[in-house]
Amino acid sequence: MNLQYLDLLAQKYESEEKVATEIINLEAILDLPKGTEHFVSDLHGEYQAFQHVLRNGSGNVKVKIMDLFQEELQESEINEFATLIYYPEEKLKMTKIHFSSKQELREWYIETIGRMLKLVSYAASKYTRSKLRKALPKQFVYIIEELLYKKDEFDNKKAYYEKMLDRIISLKQADKLIVGLAYTTQRLVVDHLHVVGDIYDRGPDPHLIMDTLINYHSVDIQWGNHDVLWAGAFAGSKVCLANIIRICARYNNLDIIEDVYGINLRPLLNLAEKYYDDHPAFRPKRVTDETLTEQEQLQITKIHQAIAIIQFKLESPIIKRRPCLNMEDRLLLEKVDYEKKEVTLHGNTYSVDSACFATVNPDNPAELLEEEQQVIDKLLFSIQHSEKLTRHMNFLMKKGSLYLRYNGNLLIHGCIPLDENGSMKEMEIEGKTYAGRELLDVFERYLRYAFAHPEETDDFATDMVWYLWTGENSSLFGKREMTTFERYFIKEKETHKERKNPYYYLREDENVCRSMLAEFDLDPEQGRIINGHTPVKEIDGEDPIKANGKMIVIDGGFSKAYQSTTGIAGYTLLYNSYGMQLVAHQLFNSKEEVLTKGTDVLSVKRLVNEELERKKVRETNIGARLLKEIESLNDLREHRYMK
Numbered sequence: 039m040n041l042q043y044l045d046l047l048a049q050k051y052e053s054e055e056k057v058a059t060e061i062i063n064l065e066a067i068l069d070l071p072k073g074t075e076h077f078v079s080d081l082h083g084e085y086q087a088f089q090h091v092l093r094n095g096s097g098n099v100k101v102k103i104m105d106l107f108q109e110e111l112q113e114s115e116i117n118e119f120a121t122l123i124y125y126p127e128e129k130l131k132m133t134k135i136h137f138s139s140k141q142e143l144r145e146w147y148i149e150t151i152g153r154m155l156k157l158v159s160y161a162a163s164k165y166t167r168s169k170l171r172k173a174l175p176k177q178f179v180y181i182i183e184e185l186l187y188k189k190d191e192f193d194n195k196k197a198y199y200e201k202m203l204d205r206i207i208s209l210k211q212a213d214k215l216i217v218g219l220a221y222t223t224q225r226l227v228v229d230h231l232h233v234v235g236d237i238y239d240r241g242p243d244p245h246l247i248m249d250t251l252i253n254y255h256s257v258d259i260q261w262g263n264h265d266v267l268w269a270g271a272f273a274g275s276k277v278c279l280a281n282i283i284r285i286c287a288r289y290n291n292l293d294i295i296e297d298v299y300g301i302n303l304r305p306l307l308n309l310a311e312k313y314y315d316d317h318p319a320f321r322p323k324r325v326t327d328e329t330l331t332e333q334e335q336l337q338i339t340k341i342h343q344a345i346a347i348i349q350f351k352l353e354s355p356i357i358k359r360r361p362c363l364n365m366e367d368r369l370l371l372e373k374v375d376y377e378k379k380e381v382t383l384h385g386n387t388y389s390v391d392s393a394c395f396a397t398v399n400p401d402n403p404a405e406l407l408e409e410e411q412q413v414i415d416k417l418l419f420s421i422q423h424s425e426k427l428t429r430h431m432n433f434l435m436k437k438g439s440l441y442l443r444y445n446g447n448l449l450i451h452g453c454i455p456l457d458e459n460g461s462m463k464e465m466e467i468e469g470k471t472y473a474g475r476e477l478l479d480v481f482e483r484y485l486r487y488a489f490a491h492p493e494e495t496d497d498f499a500t501d502m503v504w505y506l507w508t509g510e511n512s513s514l515f516g517k518r519e520m521t522t523f524e525r526y527f528i529k530e531k532e533t534h535k536e537r538k539n540p541y542y543y544l545r546e547d548e549n550v551c552r553s554m555l556a557e558f559d560l561d562p563e564q565g566r567i568i569n570g571h572t573p574v575k576e577i578d579g580e581d582p583i584k585a586n587g588k589m590i591v592i593d594g595g596f597s598k599a600y601q602s603t604t605g606i607a608g609y610t611l612l613y614n615s616y617g618m619q620l621v622a623h624q625l626f627n628s629k630e631e632v633l634t635k636g637t638d639v640l641s642v643k644r645l646v647n648e649e650l651e652r653k654k655v656r657e658t659n660i661g662a663r664l665l666k667e668i669e670s671l672n673d674l675r676e677h678r679y680m681k
């Protein structure tokens with residue numbers, strides 16, 4: 039027993055009563071039902087769709103409303119009420135214009151606030167009062183508690199409550215109260231959120247997702263390859279930086295770089311204007327914005343080429359100085375015959391007639407022009423000095439990890455690299471061989487080191503971050519090679535294919551999944567692997583629940599760009615005290631549609647498993663921590679107060 043620790047503890051609990059009270063509290067919490075975990079993945083900048091899923095708790099809010107009111111309310115009323123919980127400000131505005139008299143509005147307020155209080159109290163029933171208090175809107179804590187805990191057996195307080203509600207309405211506080219209660223409900227239906235990777239890229243608003251997560255009550259992140267690419271850029275990797283700008287150009291998202299994160303793109307634009315023309319392969323993909331003129335599209339097309347070529351040039355020296363990464367196959371600029379305009383890959387020769395190699399020196403293809411060097415250096419300087427990006431990246435690192443063991447499950451964005459036999463694939467790094475969990479741990483150590491040393495741009499750790507984005511043994515990429523060059527410049531489609539790691543077919547096998555759980559010291563009987571990264575093609579009948587339920591893949595494609603291949607708008611997972619449920623979301627168009635049509639974009643639920651007995655906090659990660667705390671408090675009690 040650590041006596042110093044007990045001394046410290048004694049400062050906080052300075053009387054026997056205080057120790058006893060805390061022990062009683064903690065023990066009571068252990069017997070509460072486990073809180074609801076909510077899993078989402080591959081958000082890819084789709085803030086609106088993410089907001090919707092968050093606000094309706096993947097359908098959980100509706101379930102609670104149905105439990106309480108399905109006898110009393112019609113379906114349309116239930117939908118109206120649910121919409122009020124999801125988007126209280128907007129829905130209030132829309133509802134209020136329909137009332138013709140003050141009296142009508144007053145009645146609606148009283149009825150609605152009454153229902154909301156019932157809902158809050160139901161949603162909070164498995165939490166302690168102190169947890170509920172933290173979830174309440176600050177300015178109304180006292181009033182709501184009075185209203186929530188009213189026990190009016192003797193009819194003494196009726197007038198008191200009525201008066202309270204009346205005054206709330208007459209003092210014009212009802213709207214604020216309704217908004218507060220709606221957000222409290224949203225917060226209560228989900229205890230903890232897991233984001234299984236890929237917040238960034240393709241969609242327009244990753245920064246808004248980051249802001250939401252920063253303000254969320256309880257969250258962790260398992261990094262996706264796209265998140266690591268952004269972290270890598272911030273950590274000093276110029277090639278990661280070129281990639282994020284290239285992807286932003288490709289998806290018409292350069293305003294994320296310029297307007298949101300405040301990076302000046304002018305030097306890059308000047309370079310682009312000087313050396314590049316129109317090119318069909320580099321036209322921006324997501325042109326929803328009708329205000330984008332032909333001129334602007336052309337500008338983006340040129341920037342896209344300029345930064346792609348910088349990226350390819352920056353890859354070469356890394357591949358050459360790091361033979362252990364085994365990426366010589368990707369020295370593509372070196373493989374081009376600039377006279378014949380051909381490239382030879384894996385023994386086959388293809389035309390690269392359409393390629394834009396104006397800045398490439400055939401004798402030294404990886405050499406950056408002076409201007410290119412300046413552009414990338416300036417970009418790196420601004421990105422590392424962006425206040426907002428600093429905040430977002432620090433949060434990403436603080437709340438994130440490559441994988442997470444949580445309540446018996448393994449959460450991981452991409453894969454655990456395997457060989458064809460299902461064994462953990464080995465990789466030699468700096469003279470040592472790693473595989474499985476150790477490999478992932480060493481990857482994470484490099485990323486954290488690179489992040490802590492942003493001034494080092496060419497060291498091994500920084501190069502490893504790029505490897506995490508694109509390397510064969512990366513647990514985030516999970517494919518043999520990234521065929522970006524081929525997809526821009528070679529017509530033959532067979533060169534575009536990215537071969538997946540054997541993990542992606544072996545994960546269908548229950549025994550393989552069991553051995554992966556064991557590799558991470560998790561119980562193969564109880565645990566499951568929760569994966570993102572590869573869109574589940576529901577359209578083709580692919581099942582997100584694999585390996586007899588040991589593997590659940592929740593990338594259903596929030597990303598609009600991928601919805602035509604998946605056929606849905608993403609999966610999410612809920613894990614409450616009764617078990618796990620997978621939710622398939624139908625296409626989400628806009629919050630306006632939800633508000634005007636009153637219908638939720640209905641989500642289809644499938645049971646993954648049912649707990650035989652309702653799971654309690656005692657059996658969770660938090661429970662284990664509380665048990666330790668109780669043990670220390672018992673020690674303190676014995677040592678300090680029992681003598």
Ligand SMILES: O=P(O)(O)OC[C@H]1O[C@](O)(COP(=O)(O)O)[C@@H](O)[C@@H]1O
Pocket residue numbers: 236263264288517520521522536571572
């Ligand atoms: O669809 P795009 O923009 O061409 O991107 C394709 C690239 O994205 C990747 O699929 C990685 O992104 P994901 O993590 O979303 O799968 C690469 O394997 C591939 O080369």
Ligand SMILES: [Mn+2]
Pocket residue numbers: 236262263264451570571572
């Ligand atoms: Mn991914």
